[in-house]
Each structure stands twice: as structure tokens, then as C-alpha cells.
Amino acid sequence: MADAAAPRPTMSLSARMLVGLGGLLAIGGVLLALAAYGYGRAAARDAFDRLLVGAASSIATSVSVVDGAPVVDIPVSAFDLLALAPEDRVGYLVTGPGGMVLTGYPELAEAITRPGPEPALFDGRFTGEPARIIRYTRRFAERSFSGQVDVVIAQTMRARDQLAWNITRNALMVLAIAGVAVLVLSVLVIRSALGPLDRIAARLEARDPQDLTPIDMALPREIGVMVGALNGFMGRLDRQLGTMQRLISDTAHQLRTPVAALRAQADLAGGEDDPDRLRQIVGRIHRRSVSLGRLLDQMLSRAMVIHRIDAARREVVDLRDIALELVESADHKLVAPDAVVRLEIGDAPVLARADALSLGEAAKNLMFNALTHGEAPITVGASARDDAVTLWVEDAGAGPSEAVRDQLGDRFLRNAVSRGTSAGLGLSIAKSVAEAFGGSLEMTPRPDGFRIAMVFPAEPPQ
Amino acid sequence: MRVLLVEDALDLADATRSRLRKSGVACDHAMTLAEARDFLAVQGYDVVILDISLPDGSGTDLLREMRQAGHTMPVLMLTAQFSVENKLSAFSFGADDYLVKPFDQRELEARLHVLHRRKDSDRAGEIRIGALSFDPLAGVASVDGARLDLTRREFALLGILMRHKGQVHSKDHLLEGLYSFDDAVVGANAIELYVARLRKKIAGSGVSIRTLRGRGYVLDADG
Numbered sequence: 011m012a013d014a015a016a017p018r019p020t021m022s023l024s025a026r027m028l029v030g031l032g033g034l035l036a037i038g039g040v041l042l043a044l045a046a047y048g049y050g051r052a053a054a055r056d057a058f059d060r061l062l063v064g065a066a067s068s069i070a071t072s073v074s075v076v077d078g079a080p081v082v083d084i085p086v087s088a089f090d091l092l093a094l095a096p097e098d099r100v101g102y103l104v105t106g107p108g109g110m111v112l113t114g115y116p117e118l119a120e121a122i123t124r125p126g127p128e129p130a131l132f133d134g135r136f137t138g139e140p141a142r143i144i145r146y147t148r149r150f151a152e153r154s155f156s157g158q159v160d161v162v163i164a165q166t167m168r169a170r171d172q173l174a175w176n177i178t179r180n181a182l183m184v185l186a187i188a189g190v191a192v193l194v195l196s197v198l199v200i201r202s203a204l205g206p207l208d209r210i211a212a213r214l215e216a217r218d219p220q221d222l223t224p225i226d227m228a229l230p231r232e233i234g235v236m237v238g239a240l241n242g243f244m245g246r247l248d249r250q251l252g253t254m255q256r257l258i259s260d261t262a263h264q265l266r267t268p269v270a271a272l273r274a275q276a277d278l279a280g281g282e283d284d285p286d287r288l289r290q291i292v293g294r295i296h297r298r299s300v301s302l303g304r305l306l307d308q309m310l311s312r313a314m315v316i317h318r319i320d321a322a323r324r325e326v327v328d329l330r331d332i333a334l335e336l337v338e339s340a341d342h343k344l345v346a347p348d349a350v351v352r353l354e355i356g357d358a359p360v361l362a363r364a365d366a367l368s369l370g371e372a373a374k375n376l377m378f379n380a381l382t383h384g385e386a387p388i389t390v391g392a393s394a395r396d397d398a399v400t401l402w403v404e405d406a407g408a409g410p411s412e413a414v415r416d417q418l419g420d421r422f423l424r425n426a427v428s429r430g431t432s433a434g435l436g437l438s439i440a441k442s443v444a445e446a447f448g449g450s451l452e453m454t455p456r457p458d459g460f461r462i463a464m465v466f467p468a469e470p471p472q
Numbered sequence: 473m474r475v476l477l478v479e480d481a482l483d484l485a486d487a488t489r490s491r492l493r494k495s496g497v498a499c500d501h502a503m504t505l506a507e508a509r510d511f512l513a514v515q516g517y518d519v520v521i522l523d524i525s526l527p528d529g530s531g532t533d534l535l536r537e538m539r540q541a542g543h544t545m546p547v548l549m550l551t552a553q554f555s556v557e558n559k560l561s562a563f564s565f566g567a568d569d570y571l572v573k574p575f576d577q578r579e580l581e582a583r584l585h586v587l588h589r590r591k592d593s594d595r596a597g598e599i600r601i602g603a604l605s606f607d608p609l610a611g612v613a614s615v616d617g618a619r620l621d622l623t624r625r626e627f628a629l630l631g632i633l634m635r636h637k638g639q640v641h642s643k644d645h646l647l648e649g650l651y652s653f654d655d656a657v658v659g660a661n662a663i664e665l666y667v668a669r670l671r672k673k674i675a676g677s678g679v680s681i682r683t684l685r686g687r688g689y690v691l692d693a694d695g
Contacts, residue, residue, distance in 0.1 A: 331668075337657065
């Protein structure tokens, strides 16, 4: 693990949030820009329309009746108003009753007939450009002249467009500045919100590699979930590491004794000349080595079981299957070639939630104990009672001694190891398996023997 | 019988060799894969005993080479693997049998003799249904040539069902078939479990065992 694989980087959280915020701002910006443009146009139109109305009314006011006919005397001030838009072209037309042109551009005549309230403002064209047109009507009811005089003024729209654009641009500038400010601030906010992650990383970096204790620091709830999972993971690692260390220390302890005994016997044999004594020593060496192999099996079996208890998935297991597998495995022929192992099962499934392999190992250890220390016949069975199910091994003997029973669960069981027997280790395997799956180990003297059972809560049939 | 023992633990090999010699089995010993290849090139053997971990490679490599070269002699594998799952995979390497270290010398001898007899037996009594074949004399059932790891009772039950393909067997009738093993040991209730185990093991062979409720079991080819 020295060279930890670099995690595949996906987009950083800050980047995600920035992209999201940026997107929101962009969409909002476009909408606001459209709104600003609309507002700018309306404002520009209102402003220039007022000028047009002013100019038209001042022209209309200047119409006087001389000798029964309307006379137009265009005032300069009217054009002064319109000159506020220097780039625009302006045209005018004054007509008398019946559309008679008094002065101005005749091509504006069609505006006279355009319906609408007074004064009428509408969009049209003038000298080939879009233009804003006003029609202003003045009615005369005098003795010498009665009728209406229409004043039409057209003005192209360059200045209006210019103004509308200016208003929009100014609004957009303000928006852009505000947007950038929001983004910069959000970077700061995100940084501070993600701060705890950096602190956790720093904490983990600074740790001793053996230190698998949970991370204990005040954290926001969202990160707490992740750290909780991490703590759980480290807890499992810690237990596995502990198991391994215990296994190594147990192995060292439990294997050294028999190996020392073997070596001593072999030394003895080397210096022995008497063939009978020699045969006796060799016999002892053989027994010791057989039991050493058995011990090794049990220790590995226990290591595997402890590992699986933590790691294996729990499934619904028919205990009858485990019992049958046990009777079928020919392994016991090595320990006791002549022993008959019987199976006692019913016709209904006996279900428990556990790991089949661990159960098998535990049951095997119980059976080996019965074969080596108990008396034939030996029966293996699975049965249900009330709300519990049991997987049991029964023999005709008196059961394990009080001493062994008292030591149950003691990891070392020094005495058993020194004697070269290992009933206690087998029992402790069965006990840890039973307890790992929510059950217990039960020892019951029976009229014709002794029964050791792993009792589990019953699993309802599917 | 002539046996080749491929094993790198010298003391274990010496002990095994002397023991075999005492019971009249000629035994050559190779320490490495290379030595074993030399032996195999010049001498025919009745059985090869093959350790898995050797100084210059894995015994399974040699086994594969032998099979590719057309050597059909039975191979007994020695494994030091503990886990149950690994034990079962010894057959998938193409071995004919396996023993887990440490093993009993008598056991080794007995297995060697079984393998030797199996080699000599003819395949006359073999039954084939689909990809599943059953050889009662050799005591081997296999799917597509891959040997199935069956216990003796499973083997006997499979034999009854295959010999009477298409016939319905009641639980009691099947149990009678196990008389040679003293049926009191397992009882009629175990039959259902045995059938479930057999089903799992012969899965994919094109042969299936159906349950007829209240009547018993029948084996038939699929389709």
C-alpha cells in the first residue's frame, strides 16, 4: 500500500458548484438583458415622443388664419427641439381641410388618413428608414375659417436606438459586475464549506499507519455520514488486523510447544540403541506429529472462521445440509477409521441465517472432538424446537471434563496444547461461530451420552 | 505398478518412497518440474503423484503439459491448501484425485491402487446421457470429461437414477440403493438433500433430476 493508487478525479465539488452557479447567472443574465433592452427602448421612445409632440404642437400653434385661409409660419423653436437628435432626418407636412398641402413633404400625406386618437404616434418609414411619425390635428372654428389643420412630423430613429442601446449597455455592465462578485464570493463560501474535508484529509495523512481508531472530530452532518462509513471500514480492518496478530501470536505459542516436544523426542531417538525403546519413541513422535497436523488444521480453521464471521455474507442455510455434509466428508476416517457417524434429520428444512462454511468448520470440530475424546456411536443432527434451531453432535461418552468446559472461550488453553490434545480449541471455535450468528453453544448430558449443540434463532421459511 | 513422485520436500519424498517400495511399488522421485519432464520423456508411469508448489513452477502447469502431450496416466495431486473451496478445485486442474497435506501414508497407498485399477478397467459399463457420463467400474462421473467430486453415496444414487433413466424412484427405493452403506446411517430424509446436492453438481450437463411430488424423483435428459 506504499504507493496508494491515486483516486480517479472527477470534477471537483467547487468546480461543480461554480459551473452550476455560472449557468444560473448566465441564464438569469440573458433574461435580465432582454428585459433591460425592452426597458431601454420604451424609455427612449417615451423621451423622443415627447419631443415630437412638443414640436408638432408648436407648429400647430403657429398656424394662423389670414383672410379666411390657414397660414403656416414654422417656428424655429420647433426644429430646435428636434435638433436634439442631430443624426436623424426630420420631415414635416401641414395640410389644410380636404388634405390640401399647406407646406412640407407631400409623401407624408398618407399619415393624415391614418386613424387613431389625437395626437397619433405610430411607426412608419421616412426616406427609406424606419421612422416615428406624429399626426397633430388642430381644429379651427372661426367665422372666416372652419375646419382642421393637420401637422405631420416624421423623425428617423437613430437617436432612439442609440439611447435604447446605451441604457441596455449600462444595465448589463452593472449585471456583469454583480455576477462576477457573486461568483467570487461563492468560491470563498464553497472553500469554507468544504474545509472539513481538507481537515479530515490532513488528519488521515498525519496518522500512524497502524492507527485504525475512528476519526473523532466535530463535523457537519453531511460529512459525518461519510466519516461514519470510513470509521466502520477502519473498524473492520482493525478487527482483521487484530485477528491476524492474534493468530500469529497464538500460532507461535501453540506450535512451539509440540515442535519442541518433537525435537526432544527426535534427539532422544538419535542417542537410543535399544530397538524397543526406539520404536516406542518413534510411536510417540508419530502421535505428536499427527496431533500437530490436527492442531494446525484447527488453528487455520479458527482463523478462517473468524475472518468469515466478519467478511462472509449471511445466507439462509438448511442445517440439515451442514449435518449431511459432515457425515459425507470422509475426513473422519483418518482420525477413527472404524467409527460410524450417523445422521439424524427430519423431513422439514431447519433454517438459520449464517455462513455455511463457518458452520461446517465448527460442526467438524465438534465431530472430531467426539471422535477423539468421546465414545461411539456418534450422531450428527439438525432439529428445530420452538423458535430455535440446533445443529448438534452427540456421542455415548460423558462429555468434556469440567476443566475444559470452564476454560471455554479462553484463547490459549495452554494445558490442552501441552498435552497434545485440542478439545478446547474445537469447542472455542464452535462457540465463536454460534455466538457470531446470534446463537449459543449448549452442552446437555443425556441418558445415553452427551450432546453439544449450536443453537440459533430460527429463520422463517421463505 | 510404477509411480513418479514429484515433490520437493526431500524428507517427505524419501519417507513416501521407502514406504511405497516396501509394498512393492517402484517409485521414481523428481525434485523439480524439469526433472519430472526428463523422467516422463524416457519412462512410462502408471500413476504420477504431483505436488502443486515446486521450486521451478506449479504442478498444475506440468499437468496441463502432460495432458496436451497426450499422456493419459492418472495424476494424484498433493495440495497444502486449507480452504474448502480450494480443495474442490483440484479436480478442475484435471487431476484424477487429490490428497491434502499432511496425509496418511496408508491413505496415499490406497488411493494409488484405486487409480491404478481404474486405469486398467475398460469403459464397457459406461453410461452416457447428454454431457454426463457415469463409469461404475472406475467410480467416476464426469460432465464433458471434467470429473465430478461426488461422495460415495451421491455416486451410488446417481448410478441408480442414470441406469433407470426416465423411471420414477421413490425415496425409499433410492434409500434401498444405499443398503451397501448401511442406510441407518443417513435415513430416508437425507435422500431429498442428496438429490439437491446432485442437482447442483450436474447442473449444465443437459441432464436434470425432477421431483414428482408425493411420488419421487426421475432423471431425464433436457429438451
